[in-house]
Amino acid sequence: METEPGTMATTLKDEKGPSHKRQSSSDKIVSLLHKLPQLGEIFELHYKVGEGTFSNVYLATFREVPKAKFAVKHLIPTCHPSRVIRELKCMQEIGGVDNVVGIYMCLRMNDCITFVMPYQHHDKFTSYLYDMDIDEIRLYIRELCVALRRVHSFGVIHRDVKPGNFLYNRAKRKFLLVDFGLAQKVGEWSTDSSKKRKRCSEGENKEPAEVQEQNAKRICLKERPSEIKRAPLHACNENISFIRSFSQVCKEARPNLTNRCECDRKARVCNTCLSRKGGSAPRAGTPGFRAPEVLLKSHDQTTAVDMWAVGVILLCLLSRTYPFFRAPDDVTALAEMITVFGSEEIKSIATKLGRHVVCSETCKPLDLREACKFLRERRRRISNPVDIDIPDEAFSLLYRLLDLDHTSRITAEETLSHPFLAKP
Secondary structure, eight states: OOOOOOOTTOOOOOOOOOHHHHHHHHHHHHHHHHHHHHHHHHEEEEEEEOOOSSSSEEEESSSSTTTOOEEEEOHHHHHHHHHHHHHHHHHHHHTSTBBBBSSSSEEEEEEEEEEEEEEOOOHHHHHHHHTOHHHHHHHHHHHHHHHHHHHHHHTTOOOSGGGGGEEEEETTTTTOOOOOOEEEEEETSSOOOOSSSOOHHHOOOOHHHHHHHHHHHHTTTTTTOOTTTTTTTTTOOOOGGGGGGGOEEEEOOOOOOOOOSOOOTSSSOOOOHHHHOOOOOOOOSSSOOOEEEEEEEHHHHTTHHHHHHHHHHHHHHHHHSSOOOOOOOOSHHHHHHHHOOOOOHHHHHHTTTTTEEEEEEOOOOOOHHHHHHHHHHHHHHHHHOOOOOOHHHHHHHHHTTOOOOOSTTOOOOOOOOHHHOOOO
16 A cells, blocks of 8 residues: 555555564665655655565655655665675666666765656555466566566666566556566676676675585585475476486586596595686576576676576466565476476586586476476465466477577567467
8 A cells, every 4th residue: 555645654554564673664765865865855755665685665755746656775885896886887778668667866974875757556466376367477577578678688687587576556557667676787707717706796686605614514525415305296207306416516527537527426525626716607587587607606697697587587477476486596407407498408417518417317307388287276275376378389488488598589579479378
């Protein structure tokens, strides 16, 4: 529920949850206006409508025209200046048309930076996921690809395509692609793997040192991953059991036999593995939506990264399951991906990317049509949503979007010409 124009920030009528959380949000608004008083002179901030790792977003109204609504994005001061400039340029040069968010102004004082953007009321993804018919699914994917065609035409990778960043006003059939905080130009990053990069300068979602150390032990010591809660295809296919014995992933392929790993399948870490430098490649994006080339830390990343995320969204829509992939880290994400797409297929694409993936068991790929049918039927038993008749063209597009090989993955331009979306 939206507040009426002129509502004080401290009321926070739209906020739900414990009172201390509402008060915390109110304190953030007061603190922001104290650091940037010019913002309060022009706009009245009402309540928080969104938040992310690097920002908080508030609903605001124009003091001179109270009915005019805006979204004010406050960037966390730890953001690197290059990241702020990149996001600002994306909205200035790309936004404002084709479902891509634009920007009205940028206000800054010292390290306090805010973007003032158009505000669009939107529905939560889970509020319409379970009752969308095939025509609405077609419209949703088409409008998302229209936005990405615009972004990709500038040689920009959004890198964080997901339902939370594609706002959908269901009543008005309006769409808006937002949040360019992780966006990058194709080929912008360095290919020098020995060069260290800070997280905020490249927008990478790196795990803390303790998590990286645990993952390294899991890989090198062959420690079995802990039980994965709410696995998306649990009991759908016997191949899911392979996850429990997933042994080793993402070692760089090294043709030099003298540098061969000596700890494979042994409960120790050899000096060769300890001396290897960690892979360095862009890994920005939300877990569950990262493409294979991102999980395998390939330097050859293109706009196809975004198209993989579109495929994951379409998979969620056709299976009525969200999130589809639930992995907490990249190692488990690869395990889930192998369960769905097959071990030999993942090994093959890893080799093409200069990586080596070792699995203790062979896993055959799933039939996505059957998997989606199984998951839809399971959802019907839980909440009894209306089932839908999915045409063959939808799965044809799904397989093109979820092509493991990014060089042959369908583009946004090609997607709009696909028979599934080309239909009226």
